[in-house]
Amino acid sequence: MIPALTCLLLPYMTGCSAYVRDVPAISAVLQNRAHYTDKVISVTGHVRDFDEWRSHRGRDQEFFAVCSGGCIHVFMYAHSPIRNGELVTVSGHYYQAFRTAHNVYRDEIEATQVLPRE
Secondary structure (H helix, E strand, C coil): CCCHHHHHHCCCCCCCCCCCCECCCHHHHHHCHHHHCCCEEEEEEEEEEEEEEECCCCCEEEEEEEECCCEEEEEECCCCCCCCCCEEEEEEEEEEEEECCCCEEEEEEEEEEEEECC
8 A cells, every 4th residue: 555645745656546636627527427426526716606604503604606617516614714706726525416404406515625726
Protein backbone atom coordinates (compact mmCIF):
# COMPACT_ATOMS: atom_id res chain seq x y z
CA MET A 1 0.00 0.00 0.00
CA ILE A 2 1.28 3.46 -0.90
CA PRO A 3 1.39 5.94 2.00
CA ALA A 4 -0.96 8.91 1.73
CA LEU A 5 1.94 11.40 1.93
CA THR A 6 3.52 9.92 -1.19
CA CYS A 7 0.22 10.32 -3.02
CA LEU A 8 0.07 13.97 -2.03
CA LEU A 9 3.53 14.54 -3.43
CA LEU A 10 3.07 12.37 -6.53
CA PRO A 11 -0.73 12.18 -7.08
CA TYR A 12 -0.58 10.41 -10.46
CA MET A 13 1.20 7.32 -9.16
CA THR A 14 -0.62 4.03 -9.58
CA GLY A 15 -2.55 3.15 -6.43
CA CYS A 16 -3.18 6.72 -5.31
CA SER A 17 -6.77 6.94 -6.51
CA ALA A 18 -8.08 6.46 -2.96
CA TYR A 19 -6.26 9.62 -1.89
CA VAL A 20 -6.81 11.88 -4.90
CA ARG A 21 -9.99 13.95 -4.78
CA ASP A 22 -12.05 14.10 -7.97
CA VAL A 23 -12.07 17.69 -9.36
CA PRO A 24 -14.41 17.75 -12.39
CA ALA A 25 -15.93 20.76 -14.13
CA ILE A 26 -19.58 21.39 -13.21
CA SER A 27 -20.62 20.72 -16.82
CA ALA A 28 -18.84 17.32 -16.68
CA VAL A 29 -20.75 16.39 -13.52
CA LEU A 30 -24.08 17.39 -15.06
CA GLN A 31 -23.36 15.40 -18.24
CA ASN A 32 -22.44 12.25 -16.31
CA ARG A 33 -24.46 12.42 -13.08
CA ALA A 34 -24.51 8.66 -12.41
CA HIS A 35 -20.70 8.46 -12.44
CA TYR A 36 -20.31 11.13 -9.73
CA THR A 37 -23.26 10.12 -7.49
CA ASP A 38 -22.22 9.36 -3.90
CA LYS A 39 -18.63 10.47 -4.51
CA VAL A 40 -16.67 13.24 -2.83
CA ILE A 41 -15.93 15.91 -5.42
CA SER A 42 -14.74 19.52 -5.56
CA VAL A 43 -16.19 22.01 -8.02
CA THR A 44 -15.44 25.66 -8.65
CA GLY A 45 -17.93 28.31 -9.73
CA HIS A 46 -19.78 31.49 -8.82
CA VAL A 47 -22.31 31.60 -5.96
CA ARG A 48 -25.94 32.21 -6.92
CA ASP A 49 -29.19 32.27 -4.87
CA PHE A 50 -27.39 32.29 -1.51
CA ASP A 51 -29.66 31.75 1.51
CA GLU A 52 -28.81 31.04 5.13
CA TRP A 53 -30.99 30.27 8.12
CA ARG A 54 -31.12 28.57 11.50
CA SER A 55 -33.16 25.39 11.93
CA HIS A 56 -35.81 24.93 14.62
CA ARG A 57 -33.18 23.04 16.60
CA GLY A 58 -30.75 25.98 16.39
CA ARG A 59 -28.43 24.52 13.76
CA ASP A 60 -26.92 26.93 11.21
CA GLN A 61 -27.58 25.99 7.57
CA GLU A 62 -27.03 27.52 4.15
CA PHE A 63 -28.15 26.70 0.64
CA PHE A 64 -26.90 28.11 -2.65
CA ALA A 65 -26.03 27.18 -6.21
CA VAL A 66 -22.48 27.11 -7.57
CA CYS A 67 -22.47 27.82 -11.30
CA SER A 68 -19.99 27.55 -14.16
CA GLY A 69 -21.39 26.14 -17.42
CA GLY A 70 -24.32 24.80 -15.36
CA CYS A 71 -25.34 24.86 -11.71
CA ILE A 72 -25.15 22.44 -8.80
CA HIS A 73 -27.04 23.10 -5.57
CA VAL A 74 -25.05 23.16 -2.35
CA PHE A 75 -26.26 22.50 1.20
CA MET A 76 -24.06 23.00 4.23
CA TYR A 77 -24.50 22.80 8.01
CA ALA A 78 -22.73 26.07 8.82
CA HIS A 79 -22.66 29.75 8.02
CA SER A 80 -19.76 30.87 5.85
CA PRO A 81 -18.68 34.38 4.87
CA ILE A 82 -19.49 33.88 1.15
CA ARG A 83 -22.03 35.97 -0.79
CA ASN A 84 -23.72 35.97 -4.21
CA GLY A 85 -21.35 36.42 -7.13
CA GLU A 86 -18.22 35.18 -5.33
CA LEU A 87 -15.98 32.57 -6.91
CA VAL A 88 -15.73 29.55 -4.58
CA THR A 89 -14.57 25.94 -4.52
CA VAL A 90 -17.02 23.56 -2.87
CA SER A 91 -16.05 20.09 -1.62
CA GLY A 92 -18.44 17.40 -0.45
CA HIS A 93 -20.62 14.44 -1.38
CA TYR A 94 -22.47 14.79 -4.68
CA TYR A 95 -25.97 13.34 -5.01
CA GLN A 96 -27.89 13.06 -8.25
CA ALA A 97 -31.05 12.92 -6.12
CA PHE A 98 -30.92 13.67 -2.38
CA ARG A 99 -34.09 12.58 -0.57
CA THR A 100 -35.34 13.97 2.71
CA ALA A 101 -38.59 13.11 4.50
CA HIS A 102 -40.54 15.66 2.43
CA ASN A 103 -38.45 16.61 -0.62
CA VAL A 104 -36.13 15.39 -3.35
CA TYR A 105 -33.24 17.70 -4.28
CA ARG A 106 -31.52 17.07 -7.62
CA ASP A 107 -27.85 17.75 -8.42
CA GLU A 108 -26.77 18.60 -4.90
CA ILE A 109 -23.52 18.62 -2.96
CA GLU A 110 -23.69 18.22 0.78
CA ALA A 111 -20.68 20.42 1.43
CA THR A 112 -18.00 19.79 3.99
CA GLN A 113 -15.89 22.75 2.84
CA VAL A 114 -16.47 26.02 0.94
CA LEU A 115 -13.37 28.04 0.09
CA PRO A 116 -13.37 31.50 -1.50
CA ARG A 117 -11.20 31.85 -4.62
CA GLU A 118 -9.47 34.93 -5.99
